[in-house]
Amino acid sequence: MATYRMKIDGLDELMKKLKELEEEGEHIAARALYEGAGIVADAVSKAVQGIATEPFKYAKGGHKRKPSPEEKAALMRAPHGVSKFRKRLKVVDTTVGFNQSGYVDVNFNHMNSGARTNYKAFEFKGKESTASSTLRWIRYAGGSEKFGLSKDIGRHAQNQKPVGAIANAINSGTSFMDKQPFFRKAVSTGKGAATARIEAEIKKRIDELDIG
């Protein structure tokens, strides 16, 4: 999925104070970053709910289509919260989005070829795993669910689509589907609130430690 980088500027004074605290300062910065990234993650969740859908149809002969409800459901179920923090040199960063959301099982080609059969999807519980016998929830179109080994759904493996690719197709549009930039909107409009939250969180901890 396309990447949107959000860099927080204008916190030089606060960061200077945090550097004086060394390791404790890094923890405070990471905690504040987590709070800020959480706001963006919440905005993404809200934006996913606003995606316009229509029952699946093939986009052939120059016609366009909207995302299907199944594709929207895949995004709503997929984990897209704040990921693990990465520390490189003195920089701490994290990601929010669908790049690590794993795969969803769709029995139709979400592009424009292939035959459609009954829709089935499964969602990952916990971390994504490549193990062939991981226990997973399997949710069927009729609403029933079962908890089973992934090998039970192995025959559908060829129909698995990366959730990130579905999110990207909706966010950026394709040659047969109008774009609905839900993710870009969430990041662009959430930046102000996220920055304010990060600043407030750092100030709060500095006040608690009484180093201001």
Add this chain to the structure above:
Amino acid sequence: MPDEYTSLVAALKALTQGESPDTVTLPVAENEWNPRPDTESYGIVALEFEVDALHGDNVKQVTAYEGSVDLYSRKKDGAGWIPLIAATLTEHCEGAWSLNSHQYERENSIFHWEWWFQVEE
């Protein structure tokens, strides 16, 4: 509608390549679906949402909008439209634009470039 956006759309619609009589125009649709014309390349420009606003005297003094430009092309190099679109964005949006993604649709054998930009009103 922000003036910067109006002028950007006009400039994109006027994009041409080559000298007459072999002048090639890029079909650009504004804010609506372009039904896959039988051309090698086509573009879509749209103003999408409000990003931020500066308030004063109980009214919005400045409003920032975000939009995007999409180029679809069957040519790997975008049939030469990429630098022209980049130059147009620089001219009308100054520095507030970026190439957001470059993708390939395997099923339709078409390349897709997406730029986002911000304009003010």
